[in-house]
Amino acid sequence: MLQVDKMKTSELKAFMKQRRMGLNDFIQRLATNSYACKHSEVQSILNLSPPQDPELMNTNPSPPPSPSQQINLGPSSNPSAKPSDFHFLKVIGKGSFGKVLLARHRTDDNFYAVKVLQKKAILKKKEEKHIMSERNVLLKNVKHPFLVGLHYSFQTADKLYFILDYINGGELFYHLQRERCFLEPRARFYAAEIASALGYLHSLNIVYRDLKPENILLDSQGHIILTDFGLCKENIEPNGTTSTFCGTPEYLAPEVLHKQPYDRTVDWWCLGAVLYEMLYGLPPFYSRNTAEMYDNILNKPLQLKPNISNSARHLLEGLLQKDRTKRLGCSDDFIEIKNHIFFTPINWDDLNAKKITPPFNPNVTGPNDLRHFDPEFTDEPVPSSIGCSPDSALVTASIKEAAEAFVGFSYAPSMDSYL
Numbered sequence: 001m002l003q004v005d006k007m008k009t010s011e012l013k014a015f016m017k018q019r020r021m022g023l024n025d026f027i028q029r030l031a032t033n034s035y036a037c038k039h040s041e042v043q044s045i046l047n048l049s050p051p052q053d054p055e056l057m058n059t060n061p062s063p064p065p066s067p068s069q070q071i072n073l074g075p076s077s078n079p080s081a082k083p084s085d086f087h088f089l090k091v092i093g094k095g096s097f098g099k100v101l102l103a104r105h106r107t108d109d110n111f112y113a114v115k116v117l118q119k120k121a122i123l124k125k126k127e128e129k130h131i132m133s134e135r136n137v138l139l140k141n142v143k144h145p146f147l148v149g150l151h152y153s154f155q156t157a158d159k160l161y162f163i164l165d166y167i168n169g170g171e172l173f174y175h176l177q178r179e180r181c182f183l184e185p186r187a188r189f190y191a192a193e194i195a196s197a198l199g200y201l202h203s204l205n206i207v208y209r210d211l212k213p214e215n216i217l218l219d220s221q222g223h224i225i226l227t228d229f230g231l232c233k234e235n236i237e238p239n240g241t242t243s244t245f246c247g248t249p250e251y252l253a254p255e256v257l258h259k260q261p262y263d264r265t266v267d268w269w270c271l272g273a274v275l276y277e278m279l280y281g282l283p284p285f286y287s288r289n290t291a292e293m294y295d296n297i298l299n300k301p302l303q304l305k306p307n308i309s310n311s312a313r314h315l316l317e318g319l320l321q322k323d324r325t326k327r328l329g330c331s332d333d334f335i336e337i338k339n340h341i342f343f344t345p346i347n348w349d350d351l352n353a354k355k356i357t358p359p360f361n362p363n364v365t366g367p368n369d370l371r372h373f374d375p376e377f378t379d380e381p382v383p384s385s386i387g388c389s390p391d392s393a394l395v396t397a398s399i400k401e402a403a404e405a406f407v408g409f410s411y412a413p414s415m416d417s418y419l
Helices: 002-019 023-031 040-046 119-124 128-140 172-179 184-203 265-280 290-299 310-319 334-338 348-352 397-405
Strands: 086-094 098-105 111-118 150-155 159-164 216-218 224-226
Touching: 086 111, 098 159, 111 119, 119 159, 172 216, 172 265, 184 224, 184 265, 184 310, 184 334, 184 348, 265 310
Parallel strands: none
Antiparallel strands: 086 098, 098 111, 111 159, 150 159, 216 224
16 A cells, blocks of 8 residues: 555656646657657657647748738837836746746835746747737736736836736645645635636637646635636637647647647636546546557546546536537537536636635735745746846847837736726
8 A cells, every 4th residue: 555655656746747847848858758759649749840820830930020010919008117117026936938026016015926038038939929829818808806917018128027916825736736636615616716717718719728737826815816828829719720739738638639620628628637636636647658648638538536426527527528529618618617517506606706715715924925836936046137128238139039029018908997
């Protein structure tokens, strides 16, 4: 029995370590793994280099955009914002293109989460459209209770800055790490708030595509806040599809792995995977052997242990249906989810009004309480360059190109949006 527990702990540690890798790094490591590459499904996946979305394809390096080609999302309502407006206190997150920092505004003393992205890194990987898409989605979030809010954005010659709500109840992933799994009522509460957020995005014709516990935060009261909209796909009508190969390996739906067109039901698959993980401690088809995990997602029947209710079992079977045309949500989207018997105890109006007391209270004492952030981030020194604009001598041709690529990024909401 002790040996089995050790194996589970070892597998969980391996899983956590793998989770921290970005998809690009993950694919690169997979491509150099001779054993994994021998697997037919992995070979098929690696035959096409992501992304395959025509909108994002850029096979030939192009010169800096002309004025007519620039992404122009309108003039900034906050042209005076600058890094020196903030006192940057702690690193609270990291990603492929930059960091998220806790910052206090020097004038109003309010705390914010400031996402600082390096333009050069974004341009190198040709991810401009994903970053602008993230900004667009943030702009469309008019005070939905379970989506992170954007206060404003601005840019310097070499960096982009998102000024976001500061949420310090911790990542769902962090709490799952500590507790291994949740009891069913707690998992139901989180799944309901997540589903509400996804349903709202779908109502705006946005597919989220990257639901995972790292992108799900708890606020100071214990409510869900969905964050990181970098992989969102806009303008997907109810019957529309897209085909970009993207997401996080453990949560990729079968149709994405097959490189088939997919629709908004990909988000309901991910909800099923997250709910399964909340109840069991690992994603449904997880294996530390990546080739085996992909094969499991594509071919292995869903296996559910008997320690959950029949309604939870039925919901997981509906969400983790490999055929997207038979998946729960394929006909009436969020309506099918909210009407499922598993959610019978949920009053959806009370849920969206935050009138339901969360099953877990993070008990944070204030903005400086970082107990629910991973020390991997908070122990890291704040880079001195974060709050500085580059010296004029450093504004090279590449930095000018970066500036042109993000025309219109800066944003501040009108006062009407707060009324």
